[in-house]
Amino acid sequence: MTITIRDVAEAAGVSTATVSRALRGLPNVDADTRARVKQVALSMDYVISPSASRLASGRTGSIGVVTPQVAGWYFSTVLSGIEGALQQGDMDLLLMSVGDEASSAPREPVAPRLNRRVDGVITIALVPEDVQLQSVLSLGLPTSLIGVSIAGVAGVHIDDVAAARTATQHLINLGHRRIAVITGAPPGTLYTAPHARYHGFIEAMGQAGLAVDPTLQARGYFTIAGGERAMAELLTQSDPPTAVFAMSDEMAFGAMRALRSHGLQPGREISIAGIDGHDMAELLDLTTVAQPVRDLGRIAAESLLDQLRSGDRSVLPSVQVPTEIILRGSTAPPAH
């Protein structure tokens, strides 16, 4: 019924081994033979059986992408970068969500689901302390991390400290003194970005000799709704801030909405800056420190493909990609 390598071999008058070599572009095949085999295979509509190939070779030809969520701007943009690179590298992409930490469902361990079905793994925004990441790493597969950096593991990330420092510094340079921060998760949680970004904020404030007012901090949990609540909270202060640094654009969006519903205009009464370079930031006229999100995915995938092809198991450095502040209408000098 389905046509196999043997059928092709017979039709071409060669052995299955030669067909295999010819079709995979291996050396030591006569040019004419190769051409003939290819021609025959094509005319017979021969399609290699991946399962058989995998079983015999030990390679799966696919790589697993492990992510805490698949919807959402950041994750889907990263994923599109990965997909593009893997497709070029002729690798299958196996998508695995480890479940939103926001979801109540317990996160099923992902390592068993990965175990013998991929040649390598890319993780998105999984932090070093995450048990899921730990178990993935313990698989011993070539791995590439996106968004965080672990010594000895390949990956790609931005300088979160610098990004936050840049955003904060921009507000300071505009003349703001009472600057609030909308953070992500509560302190003590496992996430890298909020910690690093908080550091950057503190650094910039400290260098400018500005006090970090604990009442000018609110948690937005990296969501739009959270950012809105955080901003609303900040506005209840007797002496509200003149500027706000939100650790992510989506929180900034929420914050901007809170401002508007309080009759305040972003960039007039209160300035606001975010981090991400979200698609909607331009639309909403939000000043932001943009990271090359799609590139993050592409670079991680290419790095993994390199590892796979070169068989290089040496200690690879995590590459750091630059961010860039984009100035828009949401930030301006203090009102008066």
Place this chain on the structure above:
Amino acid sequence: MTITIRDVAEAAGVSTATVSRALRGLPNVDADTRARVKQVALSMDYVISPSASRLASGRTGSIGVVTPQVAGWYFSTVLSGIEGALQQGDMDLLLMSVGDEASSAPREPVAPRLNRRVDGVITIALVPEDVQLQSVLSLGLPTSLIGVSIAGVAGVHIDDVAAARTATQHLINLGHRRIAVITGAPPGTLYTAPHARYHGFIEAMGQAGLAVDPTLQARGYFTIAGGERAMAELLTQSDPPTAVFAMSDEMAFGAMRALRSHGLQPGREISIAGIDGHDMAELLDLTTVAQPVRDLGRIAAESLLDQLRSGDRSVLPSVQVPTEIILRGSTAPPAH
């Protein structure tokens, strides 16, 4: 080195066949035997080899998801729905982009990449006329279509005509008479949604006895930037519309921005309604006809799993899911 089913069989004192049956939950295995085998397998950290299993059984245990783009709100939200359902169904998800039609890169044929590596296929927003879809269907695999409906093929979609009619009718009910439409692709292209939504618009206008002014139509290409340009264009009219129906929320977002930059406020000088129920619609206070996007993915995946499990090759109907208009501040009665 790696432990195989034979190791488990020996350790448990049974044959490999029994191990296979026991571990897969097949009938005709003594309860005690099954328990012992499971226990032994667990203690040995045995992990089945998917390649071997696939080769022997002919089933791949994975589903291909074919999409024109992986980033973007609609696609990533659908994808998350698919992912959740497939994970529950214990199926691997193979992600394949057929390339944005916006991208200049020619779309590589996807059928060969799918051919012997999946048990079924889900396509997102691929229209009947698409050659990629045609070749996927010709694979003869169980298939589930999202966003369009083809007779005899399972799938899930909304009633695009009704959605557009609802949005338009709402504007009419508010008292608007000069209603513009921001369409998607140019007429004559292959996409279903713009055509159907245009029909719905026409229908509603016709029923209300309103003229469809050809100068009150502009193309937004389903992007934010496109929507912005389209709105700007509409505003150059000597007699501009008092309301606008945008065929997608993202185009509506762009249109709202254009309004603002012309000093007009959505919902005051000009009303605007979209379709989608985009996350940001609430933030931007946009009236929209929401579709249950994540459910689209979930339903399609579940339907495919059903097909696979039941072996049912009968002609399945495409299920139509309801939409719901969400009224917000962007629509209101005409200004004066």
Place this chain on the structure above:
DNA sequence: ATGAAAGCGCTAACAG
């Protein structure tokens, strides 16, 4: 309820 044995379709030495 369990075992024996024959593949599934390909790759990878090893010869030649």
Place this chain on the structure above:
DNA sequence: CTGTTAGCGCTTTCAT
């Protein structure tokens, strides 16, 4: 440069 020959690790009759 090409063919022969073992498997890769599992599933699945067919017996028992």
